Amino acid sequence: MVNFTRVTALAATTILGASLTAEAATLRLNHNNPPEHPVHISMQIMADRVAELTDGDVKIRIYPNGQLGTQRESMELVQNCSLEMARSNASELEAFEESYSALNLPYIFQSEEHFNDVITGEIGADILNASSEQGFRGVAFYTEGARSFYGDRAINSPADLKGMKVRVQPSPSAIRMVELLGGNPTPISWGELYSALQQGVVDGAENNPTALTTARHGEVAKHFSLDEHTMIPSVVVISSCAYDALTDEQRTALRQAALESMEAHRKSWNAASDAAIEEAQKELGVTVHTVEKAPFVEAVLPMHEEVAAKSEKLADLIARIKAAVN
Secondary structure, three states, X not given: OOOXXXXXXXXXXXXXOOOEXXXXXXXXXXXXXXXXXXHHHHHXXXXXXXXXXXXXXXXXXXXXXXXXXXXXXXHHHHHOOOOOEEEEEHHHHOOOOHHHHHHHXXXXXXXXXXXXXXXHOHHHHHHHHXXXXXXXXXXXXXXXXXXXXXXXXXOOOHHHHOOOEEEEOOOHHHHHHHHHOOOEEEEOOHHXXXXXXXXXXXXXXXXXXXXXXXXXXXXXXXXXXXXXXXXXXXXXXXXXXXXXXXOHHHHHHHHHHHHHXXXXXXXXXXXXXXXXXXXXXXXXXXXXXXXXXXXXXXXXOHHHHHHHOOOHHHHHHHHHHHHOOO
């Protein structure tokens, strides 16, 4: 449940308001990662590039570490036009727009290349634009690599998850995936996860390798199992109010800046992910386990049919994503 009193206070106490006219726009972008995180760096690349393309008429001011609210609160602020931009991810966004559910299906992407073709092409653009009637539009996808399980034990097969309390994002897809694998899905906010792992509130979590280092989860979770079940991208969104106030030329510049930053991000992310695994092993004492993926794939395949049955739009998106592998 969103604390609307807090959300209102956050909006009211933000002293750097936006100037949204047809001539110029200063767009505040809130996210919950630290400034050294690859996603923050890539969003800054987008900000620098859009300022260059518009001769400074469109400026993006980035607020890291959730300065303007949690990830969920940011989305509420964007929807009611109290905040111009926010970084969320496809998992949480499915609660706002069903199209994102297709991206969250475990093992729907057969490779990194398949994933990149989808998010940078027509399918990705359709998903970003699908939420226009919900008060926001997507601007950019940023890969965060493949997500895997980590915690107080190795997860070499679905049997190892039986009865295990696994932190998940507040996403129906994430919850259903862990259920099918035999675990006990436990939604907990990102900011509370370190202490939850430390205190045994949850036995494990699932995320990409950088969670071990940038969030220091490797200090309290000593096993990382490379099952690589999902590739869930970060998503930068813009409120409909802010988007509608931009000129056509400014919108085109924003899209170009987003695409260029997405390409830069893909390259930097792989380097950051590899470095995180090395750091987690050498400095935090994390053991990385190679996993046979076939049993995991078999266990979660029913999700593909379940999600496709929800609507014709989702069924079409899933079919298009799978066809894009060729």
